[in-house]
Amino acid sequence: MKKDTIFKRLYHGILIENPSVVLCLGLCPTLAVTTTAKNGLAMGIVTAAVLILSEFVISLLKRIIPKKDRMIVYVLIAACWTTIVQLVLNAYFPDISESLGIFVALTAVNGLIFGRADGYAIENNPFLSIFDGIGFGIGYTLIITILGAIREILGIGTIFGIRIIPDGYTLSIAALAPGAFFLLACLIAIANKIKGGRRV
Amino acid sequence: MTKLIYVAIMSAFVNNVVLGQMFGVNAVIRGSEKIGYALRLSLSVIVVTFLSSVVTWPVGEFLLNRFGLSFLQPMVFLIIEAVIVLVLVKLVKVKFPKRKQVYSQILPLIVINSAVLGVILMNVQVGYSFLRSTVNSVCGGLGFAAAVIILAGVRERIRFNDVPKPFEGVPILLVVSGLMAIAFYGFTGLV
Amino acid sequence: MxxxxxxxxxxxxxxxxxxxxxxxxxxxxxxxxxxxxxxxEQAFEAVYPDAASFDEANYRTDYLQRFLEENGYPDDQVYVNKVTFARNEVRDVQGIVVQVSSYKKYGGIISMLVGVKNDGTVNGYSILNISDAKGLDFKVRDSEFADQFKDKKADRFTLVNYQAKLANEILSANGAEDASQAVLKGVNAALLTNTFVDEYFGGVLGQ
Known part of the structure; x- marks a missing residue:
């Protein structure tokens, strides 16, 4: 029974309720830091880490958290983990910390975390909550890494730093703000098209 | 004085919080369903950002940075923001009891609006003066307002358009936002 | 409850x-x-690799600020944090390393080190930090843009968008115009600082 549900959690997070293209949560970092594939991957891992840790703690404390004030408790826990992750990043991966900039800190108010906290962790056991976090974390990371890769190839001409398209033939707008909006829209549209075909 | 006008135009238009810096996109997408909601959301964002910035700037400069505790900025600022929102909710409940939507829906969700936190963090991290921070915050809020209200208006206009099926819902809004972002680049000429 | x-x-x-x-x-x-x-440390190495030692220069910051302002660089555009002498083995001053903070037009500051030889040749620059980095801003770190300044001598560099024809013209990094402009200001400020240091320490250098 449990094994079924771990798989279900992962399946849900990555495919059915993919946070980026289905639920459309956590759009800010998705748009802002996906200028390169590496940035996207890093941001995804950071968000996933904070998500998993927050869901775990919230699920552990689910009986104590008062129903009326649960929002502020979620915020405290998310902010706490975000800051810890940021400190670890500053110490051991300073170049990633610099590339992601302020958006690491903004993970504390990422809608994805609160969505899962209130939607799952507050009512289920800690073990499954971790996997809920892993599932949604992977789903999120997958999409923003893909978006980052697309923007990097189109905008700069490299992928993970390896040059594919020579400079001068690149579509700079892909790496700037408007490009982010357009490309994410396309990704979501593609997901909708795929989803529309299946009777999920 | 001219410098402040310059800062105001920069924050509101050229470097728009939503379309240029890409904070608060989620809030804009979800808040643009009805123009009325968008207006109330905008006002709330401007007020909360302004009040938060006024309180967080001194705390950030004189308390946290002075003692090398800048890593506590996100947590402390969030708590300050939450307290301000709490106070505002009580205030609105008492003074405008009929505005239920504002205090029960809009205000609480502003806490997780990355536009507010983004602006107040930037002010302290880039090291603006108090005056510049405050102008930046208010105009950042105005920029947010511009983005969400225009988007709400456009959304109403395209309600009966023939949008390709996969693009229905969020994607077409993102495309519109992208076009708005390009349009806002035009404001560069102002400065 | x-x-x-x-x-x-x-x-x-x-x-x-x-x-x-x-x-x-x-x-x-x-x-x-x-x-x-x-x-x-790595940044210092990068901008002045053949220096044997570095030591900080003491000067009146308000004089330098005024000098920069007179030459078109007020302190809300760019300001100098620190000036360091680069000395060779026999303690002669070979040049200076200037730590300068340059404001980007659309917000944020680029903090960088610029190495300038006594005669005004730019060794190169090294970016320390870009705050509020947007999209392609980090392109100014790449050698493609940075090498344009290497070993170049000029009174003041200017930025062009299409083709760099004159010796003091720098081609802006595609998609990172704002950051390119900021780096340019930083390098120009460093050149001005070199002139200032020459006058200020009057003949002490290069002995």
Missing amino acids: TVMKRILVVVITALVAFALVIAAYFVTKDKVKENEEKKI
Whole structure:
């Protein structure tokens, strides 16, 4: 029974309720830091880490958290983990910390975390909550890494730093703000098209 | 004085919080369903950002940075923001009891609006003066307002358009936002 | 749940959260400091590789500020944080390393080191930090843009968008115009600082 549900959690997070293209949560970092594939991957891992840790703690404390004030408790826990992750990043991966900039800190108010906290962790056991976090974390990371890769190839001409398209033939707008909006829209549209075909 | 006008135009238009810096996109997408909601959301964002910035700037400069505790900025600022929102909710409940939507829906969700936190963090991290921070915050809020209200208006206009099926819902809004972002680049000429 | 209990839970959560964060801070503090020092050391190496030693120059910052302002660089555009003498083995001053902070037009500051030889040749620059980095801003770190300044001598560099024809023209990095402009201001400010240091220390250099 449990094994079924771990798989279900992962399946849900990555495919059915993919946070980026289905639920459309956590759009800010998705748009802002996906200028390169590496940035996207890093941001995804950071968000996933904070998500998993927050869901775990919230699920552990689910009986104590008062129903009326649960929002502020979620915020405290998310902010706490975000800051810890940021400190670890500053110490051991300073170049990633610099590339992601302020958006690491903004993970504390990422809608994805609160969505899962209130939607799952507050009512289920800690073990499954971790996997809920892993599932949604992977789903999120997958999409923003893909978006980052697309923007990097189109905008700069490299992928993970390896040059594919020579400079001068690149579509700079892909790496700037408007490009982010357009490309994410396309990704979501593609997901909708795929989803529309299946009777999920 | 001219410098402040310059800062105001920069924050509101050229470097728009939503379309240029890409904070608060989620809030804009979800808040643009009805123009009325968008207006109330905008006002709330401007007020909360302004009040938060006024309180967080001194705390950030004189308390946290002075003692090398800048890593506590996100947590402390969030708590300050939450307290301000709490106070505002009580205030609105008492003074405008009929505005239920504002205090029960809009205000609480502003806490997780990355536009507010983004602006107040930037002010302290880039090291603006108090005056510049405050102008930046208010105009950042105005920029947010511009983005969400225009988007709400456009959304109403395209309600009966023939949008390709996969693009229905969020994607077409993102495309519109992208076009708005390009349009806002035009404001560069102002400065 | 009573109001008391609710408040208690929230307050205790906050306290525990702060405690954890502060603990993490102390654990990572030394590593962060080490990273920072290494970064600056590497940056100094990059801009003045053949210097035997560096030492800080003492000067009146307001004089330098005024000088920069007179030449078109007020301190809300760019300001000099520190000037360091680069000396060779026999303690002669070969040039200076200027740490300069340059404001980007659309917000944010680029903090960088610029190495300038006595005769006004730019060794190169090294970016320390870009705050509020947008999209392609980090392109100014790439050698493609940075090498344009290497070993070049000019009174003042200018930015062009299409083709660099004159010796003091620099081709802006595609998609990172704002950051390119800021770097340019920084390098020009460093050149002005070199002139200032020459006048200020009047003949002490190069002896």
